[in-house]
Amino acid sequence: MRTLLDTRLLPAIAVAAIVIVLPWFFPSAFYYRIGALVFIFALAVVGLNLLMGFAGQVSLGHAGFLGIGAYSVAIGPVYFGMPSWLSLFAGAVLSGLVAFLVGRPILRLKGHYLAVATLGFGLLVAIVLSNEAGWTGGPDGMSVPKLTLFSWSVRSADAWYWIAGTTFVGGFILALNLMQSPTGRSLQAIHDSEIASLVLGIDVASKKLTIFIISAMYASVAGSYLALFNGHVTPDVAGFLRSIELVAMVVLGGMGSIVGSLVGAIVLVVLPQVLTVFHEYEQALLGLIVMVFMIFLRRGIVPSLAAILQGWRK
Amino acid sequence: MAELLQFVFSGLTVGAIYALVALGFTLIYKASDIINFAQGEFVMLGGMMTVFGAQAGLPLPVAALLAVILTTAVGLALHRFAVAPARGATPVALIMITIGASIFLRGVAQIVFDKRFHSLPSLFGGDPIKFGGAAILPQSLVVLASATIIVVVLWLFIDRTMLGKAVIATAANRLAARLIGVDTRSIVDFSFAVSAAIGAIAGILITPIALTSYDAGTLLALKGFAAAMLGGIGSAPGAVVGGLLIGMIEAMSAGYFSSNYKDAVAFLIILVVLIFIPQGLFGRAKVERV
């Protein structure tokens, strides 16, 4: 058991198994939709977790990249005649480029100062999306052409479940490998102590920038999926509240735990659906549940439960 | 010239509001290194409780006083029941708790109060003061003056009292502070209570200008947080200067550049300032120990 747990592949196989087995329990297409949303958000959260949990850099503006990805697949096909899949890639490249340009100066900031700088970046994206109505349709948003792959028009929730699920497993494995790579190890060193890493000869600035770009591209792809899946996009996708939601998913699931990213996304996508039975109390309850989770599982759900399990075994 | 003066007046009005909200962030941060994202909800509670107290027939000053006391209790409760039990959690986890608290308080406010907008009467009436072809509401000056008074009181308190020194000691090194006999938990309790009171006072004073509703806190917290960071988090004069600067930038860019992009200009300037002065205008650099 112990050796099996230690192998790198196990979590990936487990997650893939979840993606495949879960639909057997789905009573309707609505559950496919929720499942697809979970994997789409989990993808963005994995990226953000690389940045927050491993490199120790907070971003309160990550929805900005979600927005760039989402509007790429909306604007690309309509104004430039690019197929959706190409627009998705273009969006990811654009996000990476923006992350490169923005990241260079602001990643030098520390802690809360980095938080406010990224927050400002996210707001800038949202403001531009909302103001440039000629391109984006303004605050009411614009409709997004359906994704077409080899003359197959992807529209149903179950098709999106499989696409999002597969991509998530891919992103998950990529992230795990990244963490085991030399880059990943130096990132964790940066997380522990930036000064010490510098002394050890790690190029802190460029490592941080690399991970920022990667996490931006994860978010961008997730944003593109979200827009294609919904068929309509509004500037809310890049808003402050979305950024906070992504951070909440990371922290709730567990910073530095890739599996935690999935758990965090599950909790915050499913919870609002469950809480609807409480009608006007749903907001208050959501806040309360977030607080209770953070107080009692302060390292996040997955790391805290893992620690508890470890304790029981001894 | 008259138009420039009017833009300045607008900048002062909006800036004073941001400054008052930003001040609430400083004390909690000073004592505990926590950014309290529920600060905006303290502001909302101050305004909404006063409105509903007055509607229930209380005289306005009584309603206002009651609102400050109740909000202070909420602040205290936030620390006692949510932040203190999570002692030792990472800063991000603590921020998450305050975000949870802000969602919770907003959720409760929409049930206890309502979802409509409300206003309060100004302290010195609604007739504008005319000066050099421009006009400013007396309430704006009240907000500005209150921000100044709070800064002075905070400064006197922190520099001149034992309790204030204990706050600084707690901020600098919690373990060392406890070793020299400071009850650090009570100190942080106290900082939450005072920050909540500052928030409530802000809420009561700005409602005659900015109106209020159950969800007024989100944007105020956002702008207040940005102002506090621009000024250098933990510095009370910094919070006021940061708030006034953001207000002024917004007014000037709305007046001379584009009202569509005034918020964008403000955040762009914050970004640029932070890139060149990474600790904010009045902040002190933290040295990382290895």
Added chain:
Amino acid sequence: MRTLRRVTVTAAIGLAVLLSAGQLASAQIKIGSVLSVTGPASFLGDPEKRTLEIYVEEINAKGGVNGQKLQLIVYDDGGSADNARTFATRLIEEDKIFAMVGGSTTGATMAMIPAFEEAKIPFISLAGAIQIVEPVRSWVFKTPHTDKMACEKIFADLKTRKLTTIAMISGTDAFGKSMRDQCVAVAPKAGITIAIEESYGPRDSDMTPQLTNIKNKAGVQAVVNPGFGQGPAIVTRNYRQLAITLPLYQSHGVASKQFIELAGPAAEGVRLPAAALLIADKLPANDPQKAVVVNYSKTYQQKTGQAVSTFGGHAYDGLMILVQAMQRAKSADKAKVRDEIEKTKGYIGTGGIVNMKPTDHMGLDLSAFHMLEIKGGDWTLVPGT
């Protein structure tokens, strides 16, 4: 380990029970709704939700529709179009609703349209913008007047006052932006020149810089302010603060008594286009809408203790148009009910008299709007409108 498994199983069962709680009573006709009950558009969603609840209860007390009781299922999108889309799927797939009355904002409505079109479920939207019904979609209808009509009504009033050059200050929120676009589009045809345009954020607390620029612009004869929420109240206050004397026009977005309370004495003389609902008690006795609007505002005020807004009225109209169509169709067949909604003729609602056509899924004309002026802290009808 075993404890953990037990916890998981319990949680899973609990979740399943919670999710299916709404599905037990299935012998009823389910009316679905997704509204912005919280969030920035909650002053739309809140009265809409209350209205639907009040009237579904009333209809059921009278025996329901075609002998069947109605069951109302409301979800709160919190102002997010993405959430609205998810709840739309839930209404269709899980709750298996018969028809939909809702969508507080244009963004949410546009996001939900593909889902209902695909599922072939009648969808009556409560949002303003014209693109909801233009182009016409077979299953989608709407009850509120469009922004375009509000612009036309304001411009017509300007013309009678011989004012042709205006300034516009609009909110950057969805409502303000959408109405601004419509006004800009119809201005040339109405012979109106827009000399200067300004905007403000929906939560801004001071608009004097924008108004100063308007004040200093030569030739401006009147100011139009498309927007809703708190913005218009602050614009109106700042307008008086700067002692601007030009006529000020607000939009149908401020259509509730609350605007007068918030803007205070500054609201005197402000004009706006609005539905008959706001001046229920002032309508002449022979007005065809009199009975409906007096009745609705009395009921709403009695049950909620709050003043009526036209937003709640849109929900009333949506529900009644649907119910009457169901009664005419005499069956629980979605396609038949859809056809009957499209055939709605002479329905007298809070928003006006509705005459739908296959080419017009809103069915209101400019006569639905009255031009109001605020005098003595109350609405008054501008004569001849």
